Amino acid sequence: MSDRIDIPTADGAMPALRFLPESGSGPGLVLFQEIFGVTDYVKDRAADLAALGYVVIVPEIYWRLDDPTIDYEREDWLQQAMGLMQQLDWPTTVGDGVSAVAAARADQNVTGPVGVFGFCFGGGLAFNVAASTDVAVLVSYYGSAIPGLLDLADSVTAPSLHHFGRADTFIPGDVVEQVRAAVTRDGVRFETYDGAGHAFDNPNPAFHHAEASAAAWRNTEDFLAAHFPAK
Template sequence: MHRFDPPRRNFLKEALATGFALAVQPISAASIITDSHDLDTGLAGIALDDGILPAYFARPRMPSGKLPVMLVVQEIFGVHEHIRDICRRLAKLGYLAIAPELYFRQGNPAEASDIATIINTIVSKVPDTQVMQDLDATLAWANLHGGDAGHAAITGFCWGGRIIWLYASHNPNLKAGIAWYGKLVGEHGTLTPSQPVDIAATLKVPVLGLYGGQDGSIPQDSVNSMRQALDQGHSHSEIVVYPGAGHAFNADYRPSYNASAAQDGWQRMLGWLASHDMKAR
């Protein structure tokens, strides 16, 4: 396992959430907790030109070779316990899963008491170009620490679901992407020059989009617009809508959790990975 000196490790512990984000308390009894048995898990410090990018990783303890890489992109709440658990679930299946804290320059969302504060003081200041570069750096780190960047995919949730579409456009060498209820349309600005619907027709990477039919923040007309844009391209991407599910239906620690949609979505994700040369070896 990669070692860090005490000052760096202390920095990583402070920069990454421990437990669940404050804004989502209390935690549902349905919350899934995956153990670390037979896994190496820990904190990574990824060196960038402007600082150290904190990340949480999980991987099989004694792999027989280089591992396929799963980039895991955080919800709006950052890399808190749910995202760490997603990494452990993927590691149990044979992946090197790594989740970088993509807001680390702007603040720690786990410490904010409500979603509005996270959006106004942190998320609204995060440029898409910065996120793309940080994900590039994360993939490069994984390639040097037991992962195979030539067999890499990406998945993300909520805020991260939108990022999956954009990073799939940014990095055409990915094998696949899986976007869980990420916004597809929105305003254009200096920090967000493109939206997923804008790049759908030119995608090369096959992306599976998983959406809730009762999601008040992602209306079905935007999902239909995305489907139409994807139909103009050749990425063979797909969108699945669960009619009875709302936003964050995979978030088992929140009231929004929809077990049937979440379980079906997880199996569809694994099937998508397997069919695009990303089955763990």
């Protein structure tokens, strides 16, 4: 089940969704959205994580934008989403992410440590947040900003799991290998998936790669169970 909460920031309240496990409490995960916003897909994945025993908080990262809607009836829906992301001020957005982690730590339902999790845009944001504040774990699906944030790699000390598709045209193979080299250390797991493009976990037919999606989720469950157990 989920409810709406407000996350305090220096500029006001950032809205968020909170998904509770069946027990009503557990370790916390802050889940950061793709460029498309807090979509049904993101909510479904938040519910999946809650079913594993985590309290999942999903901040509305586009809350500062005047009109963060996307018209999927138009052919340029992807360009619309890119435009929304480009309106964000990155340092401010990272600050909002740090505020979300602080709110998770203070949440009465969170009874353990707090980790960060993100898809695409959110995967890069999770990486930067993990470099900016102490978190217990990081899971990043094809973090699109990470190639430009590799100077922060030494500051990300939490156990980490990175997923990348080998057929990603947005983050090509040589760049993926640069990321691998920069982030690899004890406690980091790095998984790649043959034939999978960018956003392969998203069920939209334009992106989805069923085999990679299933394998990545199995790897995610295994990683969380080993490094961030909820039960």
